[in-house]
Amino acid sequence: MGLFDFFKKKDNTQQEQQALDTGLEKTKDNFFSKITKVIAGKSTVDDDVLDELEEVLVTSDVGVSTTLKIIERIQARVARDKYVGTSELNTLLKDEIQQLLAENNSNDFRNFEYGNHKPYVIMVVGVNGVGKTTTIGKLAHKLKQAGNQVVLGAADTFRAAAVDQIKLWGERVGVKVVAQAMGSDPASVAYDTLRSAVANGDDVAIIDTAGRLHNKVGLMNELTKIKNVMEKVIPGAPHEILLVLDASTGQNAIEQCKQFTEATAVNALALTKLDGTAKGGVVIGISDQFKIPVKYIGVGEGVEHLQLFDRQAFVNSLFKE
Numbered sequence: 653m654g655l656f657d658f659f660k661k662k663d664n665t666q667q668e669q670q671a672l673d674t675g676l677e678k679t680k681d682n683f684f685s686k687i688t689k690v691i692a693g694k695s696t697v698d699d700d701v702l703d704e705l706e707e708v709l710v711t712s713d714v715g716v717s718t719t720l721k722i723i724e725r726i727q728a729r730v731a732r733d734k735y736v737g738t739s740e741l742n743t744l745l746k747d748e749i750q751q752l753l754a755e756n757n758s759n760d761f762r763n764f765e766y767g768n769h770k771p772y773v774i775m776v777v778g779v780n781g782v783g784k785t786t787t788i789g790k791l792a793h794k795l796k797q798a799g800n801q802v803v804l805g806a807a808d809t810f811r812a813a814a815v816d817q818i819k820l821w822g823e824r825v826g827v828k829v830v831a832q833a834m835g836s837d838p839a840s841v842a843y844d845t846l847r848s849a850v851a852n853g854d855d856v857a858i859i860d861t862a863g864r865l866h867n868k869v870g871l872m873n874e875l876t877k878i879k880n881v882m883e884k885v886i887p888g889a890p891h892e893i894l895l896v897l898d899a900s901t902g903q904n905a906i907e908q909c910k911q912f913t914e915a916t917a918v919n920a921l922a923l924t925k926l927d928g929t930a931k932g933g934v935v936i937g938i939s940d941q942f943k944i945p946v947k948y949i950g951v952g953e954g955v956e957h958l959q960l961f962d963r964q965a966f967v968n969s970l971f972k973e
């Protein structure tokens with residue numbers, strides 16, 4: 653199986669489904685315990701129920717604008733069907749969320765054009781500690797398992813530990829890491845990595861970068877510089893600028909997404925740390941609100957805990973009894 657087959661893979665394996673179900677447990681518990689309270693003692697979905705449902709969605713980090721869309725749709729359904737019992741609320745909600753996410757075509761990465769790039773170059777960006785380096789390690793593993801030759805670039809030269817961390821991932825998953833000393837120019841590391849990728853005929857090159865805030869102009873300019881250097885080695889590179897967001901930060905993740913996508917040419921998103929948070933609803937908000945696809949989700953710290961985002965599987969898992 654080559655890179656493109658990997659990206660076109662249609663269904664989650666049973667193992668992935670299980671990891672997703674486990675990863676979403678806290679979000680589910682939080683969500684459904686709130687819904688149960690909303691419908692307690694009520695038989696029909698009326699305005700009161702809808703008001704409370706709105707609050708549940710907002711406090712589950714779905715985000716205000718996405719929540720309003722969902723509520724409007726349910727309102728329309730209730731008006732049309734005259735009588736909707738509260739026992740049907742979960743199914744109704746699931747349907748409407750699934751429909752809403754299906755309308756945003758950009759989210760369907762299975763139809764996303766990857767083109768015929770060799771090496772396919774991914775630059776990974778985001779604020780500090782969101783899981784960039786870990787996501788790179790996991791992604792490298794997945795790509796390698798799918799039969800690809802992968803190289804990693806240690807362009808986070810800000811901390812000595814960052815270079816060691818990615819080298820460790822390289823050893824762990826058995827892929828090459830191109831690195832220089834701590835404090836060296838990250839653009840130079842990116843340059844070396846792509847040169848090496850071309851020389852070795854690698855299929856994928858993934859470049860790590862130091863965590864940075866969108867409003868630090870100097871650091872954002874540094875990203876542009878890294879990007880421009882890559883473009884010189886391989887016209888059109890980086891093909892993917894992947895913004896990593898920590899789902900457990902809820903609304904902050906939405907805010908970071910807004911600001912980062914305005915500041916750089918991000919064209920893919922990864923949402924990490926879905927396990928261990930009750931704020932998984934943020935995935936629904938982000939996949940609805942942004943025209944940039946959520947491509948990967950992190951559901952644990954382990955090497956096998958990165959998944960390609962599948963809207964259908966995600967919503968199914970969220971509503972699984």
Ligand SMILES: Nc1nc2c(ncn2[C@@H]2O[C@H](COP(=O)(O)OP(=O)(O)OP(=O)(O)O)[C@@H](O)[C@H]2O)c(=O)[nH]1
Pocket residue numbers: 778779780781782783784785786787808814861862863864924925926927928949950951952953957
């Ligand atoms: N539970 C869980 N932890 C994760 C996940 N992804 C990353 N982490 C953890 O988050 C922490 C930070 O991850 P890093 O990959 O070092 O984050 P980073 O964005 O590279 O951080 P900086 O390089 O300092 O900006 C580590 O302890 C990871 O194990 C995930 O999906 N689930």
Ligand SMILES: [Mg+2]
Pocket residue numbers: 784785786808814860861863
């Ligand atoms: Mg890092």
